[in-house]
Amino acid sequence: MNESVADISSEPVKNALLSLAVEGWRFTRAYLRLISKLDAGDQNRFASQYRYFQKQLEDKLITVGFRLVNIEGLPFDPGMAATAINISDFLSEDRLIVDQMLEPIIMSETGIVKMGTVLLRKVE
Secondary structure: OOOOOOOOOOHHHHHHHHHHHHHHHHHHHHHHHHHOOOOHHHHHHHHHHHHHHHHHHHHHHHHOOEEEEOOOOOEOOOOOOEEEOOHHHOOOOOOEEEEEEEEOEEEEOOEEEEOEEEEEEEOO
8 A cells, every 4th residue: 555645844734734733722722611511520531631632732743843832821912923803902001911812823943833813801
């Protein structure tokens, strides 16, 4: 059996991998919200499955030189590699933090591969 393997450096393969990584990341976030509604016994079992999937996703991305970056809870800086979709809701002097990541930042050894998308909130 002769299987051909796609070249990871080709743009279509790279774009497919990045898209799959973002969708996998989004799925894990939805999965976490879902298991938070379960009773404690089921939460533990399903949380283990979440951690396993998340680790597999991150490990596979690392093997091809990519890494997911989550900046939730960090002070917002306009120079961050993320687009804040609700930035217009705040004044320039407001102290802001990243409340929620809607899409992760994806980095490689050479820099930013894909900008993230975030929601901000004002520090009280």
